[in-house]
Amino acid sequence: MSRWFGCRDGAGAWVLTVAVRCRAWISPGPVPSASVAQTYDRARASYPQKAVEWVLEPVRLSTDTRVLDLGAGTGRLSTVLLGMGVEVVAVEPDEAMRALVPAGATALAGTAEQVPLPDQSVDAVLVGQAWHWFDHQQALAQVRRVLRPGGALGLLWNVFDDRVPWVAELVAASAAEDRLSAMDDELPYEGEPVSVRREFPHRQAMTRDLLVENLASRSGTVLMAPEARQDLLRRVRDLAPAEAFELPWVCDTWRARLRAPRL
Numbered sequence: 001m002s003r004w005f006g007c008r009d010g011a012g013a014w015v016l017t018v019a020v021r022c023r024a025w026i027s028p029g030p031v032p033s034a035s036v037a038q039t040y041d042r043a044r045a046s047y048p049q050k051a052v053e054w055v056l057e058p059v060r061l062s063t064d065t066r067v068l069d070l071g072a073g074t075g076r077l078s079t080v081l082l083g084m085g086v087e088v089v090a091v092e093p094d095e096a097m098r099a100l101v102p103a104g105a106t107a108l109a110g111t112a113e114q115v116p117l118p119d120q121s122v123d124a125v126l127v128g129q130a131w132h133w134f135d136h137q138q139a140l141a142q143v144r145r146v147l148r149p150g151g152a153l154g155l156l157w158n159v160f161d162d163r164v165p166w167v168a169e170l171v172a173a174s175a176a177e178d179r180l181s182a183m184d185d186e187l188p189y190e191g192e193p194v195s196v197r198r199e200f201p202h203r204q205a206m207t208r209d210l211l212v213e214n215l216a217s218r219s220g221t222v223l224m225a226p227e228a229r230q231d232l233l234r235r236v237r238d239l240a241p242a243e244a245f246e247l248p249w250v251c252d253t254w255r256a257r258l259r260a261p262r263l
């Protein structure tokens with residue numbers, strides 16, 4: 001893997017760094033898991049509908065179309081899918097995150113390595129900001145199993161748009177790896193399926209306080225020495241516009257059409 005959550009050499013150390021960060025989001029830690037989930041839901045960006053539409057292009061959409069949101073978290077991607085009128089199944093292992101999945105979706109406990117769905121039961125599998133958590137070989141086998149023939153797999157990551165100068169300063173100050181300048185075209189898994197990649201710029205309505213909350217709740221920040229943490233959050237406060245503003249993101253999006261399920 002050589003995306004922002006991995007690297008070509010010394011991959012183990014890099015992946016571990018990110019794993020620590022992500023686990024602080026999803027495990028109880030020093031704050032109750034329910035409040036972590038609520039903070040996550042409030043402070044993190046959603047996904048642009050255009051990116052989701054592009055992923056679903058190979059699928060003929062109808063009211064019978066059923067999409068799996070895998071590693072659904074609090075269901076931000078599910079919400080976008082529901083808005084497009086498709087049936088959504090959200091699979092998420094963490095109970096507190098799963099509790100916030102919107103009522104219109106069917107929320108199931110499960111993992112990417114053991115998807116609790118029958119063979120050939122969905123038209124597309126979408127993964128928002130979670131693929132790097134999965135065992136890719138096992139997850140791909142499960143995706144192939146649950147997809148109907150010709151179904152689509154879509155992987156999405158929101159990354160800071162650090163082409164914008166103050167955002168570049170923000171990511172430099174916070175050492176955030178989820179930034180556009182760290183993206184490359186290397187496949188997020190090995191071998192098949194062949195994917196195509198597109199970037200979808202979008203914006204999130206933001207306030208200075210919410211941005212501080214977002215940065216403060218990342219485990220990279222949580223794990224900092226208290227003084228360094230305070231310095232960082234002061235810097236974020238200084239960099240962010242004083243009035244309500246729009247935070248620029250890019251949704252780094254991958255789409256693959258699987259040739260045939262291997263049952």
Ligand SMILES: C[S@@+](CC[C@H](N)C(=O)[O-])C[C@H]1O[C@@H](n2cnc3c(N)ncnc32)[C@H](O)[C@@H]1O
Binds near residue numbers: 071072077091094113
């Ligand atoms: C960064 S969050 C993204 C959540 C959601 N997709 C979103 O876009 O907001 C990553 C999610 O992946 C879930 N996750 C971690 N390991 C997983 C696995 N092996 N299978 C399925 N989900 C997993 C976590 O519980 C967490 O909710």
